[in-house]
Amino acid sequence: xxxxxxxxxxxxxxxxxxxxxxxxxxxxxxxxxxxxxxxxxxxxxxxxxxxxxxxxxxxxxxxxxxxxxxxxxxxxxxxxxxxxxxxxxxxxxxxxxxxxxxxxxxxxxxxxxxxxxxxxxxxxxxxxxxxxxxxxxxxxxxxxxxxxxxxxxxxxxxxxxxxxxxxxxxxxxxxxxxxxxxxxxxxxxxxxxxxxxxxxxxxxxxxxxxxxxxxxxxxxxxxxxxxxxxxxxxxxxxxxxxxxxxxxxxxxxxxxxxxxxxxxxxxxxxxxxxxxxxxxxxxxxxxxxxxxxxxxxxxxxxxxxxxxxxxxxxxxxxxxxxxxxxxxxxxxxxxxxxxxxxxxxxxxxxxxxxxxxxxxxxxxxxxx
Amino acid sequence: xxxxxxxxxxxxxxxxxxxxxxxxxxxxxxxxxxxxxxxxxxxxxxxxxxxxxxxxxxxxxxxxxxxxxxxxxxxxxxxxxxxxxxxxxxxxxxxxxxxxxxxxxxxxxxxxxxxxxxxxxxxxxxxxxxxxxxxxxxxxxxxxxxxxxxxxxxxxxxxxxxxxxxxxxxxxxxxxxxxxxxxxxxxxxxxxxxxxxxxxxxxxxxxxxxxxxxxxxxxxxxxxxxxxxxxxxxxx
Numbered sequence: 001x002x003x004x005x006x007x008x009x010x011x012x013x014x015x016x017x018x019x020x021x022x023x024x025x026x027x028x029x030x031x032x033x034x035x036x037x038x039x040x041x042x043x044x045x046x047x048x049x050x051x052x053x054x055x056x057x058x059x060x061x062x063x064x065x066x067x068x069x070x071x072x073x074x075x076x077x078x079x080x081x082x083x084x085x086x087x088x089x090x091x092x093x094x095x096x097x098x099x100x101x102x103x104x105x106x107x108x109x110x111x112x113x114x115x116x117x118x119x120x121x122x123x124x125x126x127x128x129x130x131x132x133x134x135x136x137x138x139x140x141x142x143x144x145x146x147x148x149x150x151x152x153x154x155x156x157x158x159x160x161x162x163x164x165x166x167x168x169x170x171x172x173x174x175x176x177x178x179x180x181x182x183x184x185x186x187x188x189x190x191x192x193x194x195x196x197x198x199x200x201x202x203x204x205x206x207x208x209x210x211x212x213x214x215x216x217x218x219x220x221x222x223x224x225x226x227x228x229x230x231x232x233x234x235x236x237x238x239x240x241x242x243x244x245x246x247x248x249x250x251x252x253x254x255x256x257x258x259x260x261x262x263x264x265x266x267x268x269x270x271x272x273x274x275x276x277x278x279x280x281x282x283x284x285x286x287x288x289x290x291x292x293x294x295x296x297x298x299x300x301x302x303x304x305x306x307x308x309x310x311x312x313x314x315x316x317x318x319x320x321x322x323x324x325x326x327x328x329x330x331x332x333x334x335x336x337x338x339x340x341x342x343x344x345x346x347x348x349x350x351x352x353x354x355x356x357x358x359x360x361x362x363x364x365x366x367x368x
Numbered sequence: 369x370x371x372x373x374x375x376x377x378x379x380x381x382x383x384x385x386x387x388x389x390x391x392x393x394x395x396x397x398x399x400x401x402x403x404x405x406x407x408x409x410x411x412x413x414x415x416x417x418x419x420x421x422x423x424x425x426x427x428x429x430x431x432x433x434x435x436x437x438x439x440x441x442x443x444x445x446x447x448x449x450x451x452x453x454x455x456x457x458x459x460x461x462x463x464x465x466x467x468x469x470x471x472x473x474x475x476x477x478x479x480x481x482x483x484x485x486x487x488x489x490x491x492x493x494x495x496x497x498x499x500x501x502x503x504x505x506x507x508x509x510x511x512x513x514x515x516x517x518x519x520x521x522x523x524x525x526x527x528x529x530x531x532x533x534x535x536x537x538x539x540x541x542x543x544x545x546x547x548x549x550x551x552x553x554x555x556x557x558x559x560x561x562x563x564x565x566x567x568x569x570x571x572x573x574x575x576x577x578x579x580x581x582x583x584x585x586x587x588x589x590x591x592x593x594x595x596x597x598x599x600x601x602x603x604x
Contacts, residue, residue: 079491079535080487080488080491080533081488081491102440104437110426110427110430112433112434112437114437114488114489116488116492131487131488131489131491131492132488133433133437133484133485133486133487133488134484134485135426135429135481135484135485136481136484137484
């Protein structure tokens with residue numbers, strides 16, 4: 001049975017890197033803690049991380065007829081409009097499907113949002129291109145009046161800090177690029193000392209609440225020149241390029257030419273990875289556990305192949321891994337050389353995980 | 369028909385532009401600080417919604433934006449409302465800073481605030497922004513350091529907007545000297561009857577709107593009609 005992580009691991013008595021890590025290779029699956037990540041990587045491996053910071057992208061408002069509504073702001077668009085999703089308020093469990101172009105959504109402090117057109121086409125029923133009227137800009141307005149997007153499996157509100165990764169620098173993600181959440185300063189130091197290279201991209205993640213059959217939303221991204229060069233160097237040396245998250249995968253593959261060479265890129269991407277567009281650059285993936293709906297699975301399989309991904313999901317379900325942004329993690333290594341892993345005894349309890357100073361676990365460490 | 373929002377419509381150039389566009393069938397939203405003056409200035413015009421208020425008041429700006437939202441469209445924003453500052457105008461070494469801040473509030477901050485509020489419908493209509501400037505923005509006239517530097521800031525703001533907002537036309541429009549109440553304030557007690565009436569500048573503005581040249585700063589005198597030509601019909 002699949003259980004969602006209903007609160008941050010720090011609230012479950014774990015450090016961020018105390019969540020579970022399933023390592024999936026062609027040789028099989030291993031269970032570990034995220035803090036042990038360095039055991040499964042080699043010097044010269046390149047970890048590419050997303051430096052996008054999460055913004056307060058949810059704001060409550062009222063429909064033209066007075067009904068309450070929650071607006072989830074997915075991203076800005078090149079022409080200054082915004083891609084938004086309308087959800088029922090206050091539960092934010094259901095979508096709003098009966099809005100009409102031209103409708104004005106009244107937001108706090110006198111700001112209004114005009115629904116311009118349905119996205120991506122007239123047949124879609126909940127994503128909208130909207131025009132915001134806010135003095136000082138809508139981004140700054142959201143900083144003052146918004147809150148983090150939260151779905152019903154997280155019953156309690158958590159501060160924006162709970163939705164930031166250790167790599168977060170550039171605000172813009174509607175939802176946390178959560179694959180990076182288990183990283184800690186200590187773990188990054190350990191990786192660096194072990195010769196693992198870390199390079200940044202930025203991709204501002206849109207809302208993730210896609211239904212089966214819906215194409216991924218356009219997202220704004222930057223792949224800087226030094227990162228592109230490191231990726232190409234790593235590949236030419238025959239080492240692994242491991243994306244920390246599907247957002248990083250999308251950014252790197254969007255910046256790759258057909259031959260798999262990555263160029264510095266900046267812009268919006270609508271890339272859809274799948275069987276007909278396999279990953280050309282990324283050879284490993286760290287990801288959280290999310291609903292295995294079509295486009296998410298297609299992306300994972302584009303990197304790791306269907307057998308490895310399905311095997312990993314099966315193993316995670318059997319072992320009771322926790323899902324979603326506060327949940328457990330997975331390392332997919334499709335073409336991993338047979339590693340001489342130390343201690344192949346079940347690693348779940350192998351390394352006690354200390355809480356960082358100042359954070360007192362509310363109860364003893366558990367298996368998650 | 370096209371829709372425009374004009375600030376400072378009760379007097380001078382703003383009143384002249386409002387009349388000219390209303391006569392050409394535009395739908396207009398117009399404001400001015402004094403309700404009585406605004407009503408009197410717009411008397412007899414069809415298709416004009418008068419919303420009295422001060423452009424430095426965020427609540428008033430929100431009412432202007434709501435009026436635009438009611439029409440669902442905006443083709444032209446004319447930021448004409450301006451504050452000259454104390455009369456006579458003090459030299460900079462004596463300029464009261466609180467007065468300077470009020471000049472900047474009206475002449476720089478409020479126009480940008482309206483642009484921020486109305487960028488959506490303006491972009492959707494590939495519309496035009498006209499920020500009314502002054503030759504005091506580029507010339508160093510003693511006593512004009514407050515108003516002139518504010519208009520210089522507005523010019524540069526317009527210039528950068530032109531680079532940032534590609535579908536829009538963003539103009540700083542310098543009308544030159546006119547026989548207006550504001551000009552009289554700037555020259556208290558002097559005879560300004562040799563200056564042209566603001567109506568004489570309107571054809572230049574209409575040519576700017578009709579021709580849609582690239583974004584930038586335009587002087588009315590640069591937009592003078594070739595001899596024998598009447599003002600063009602303005603439809604975006």
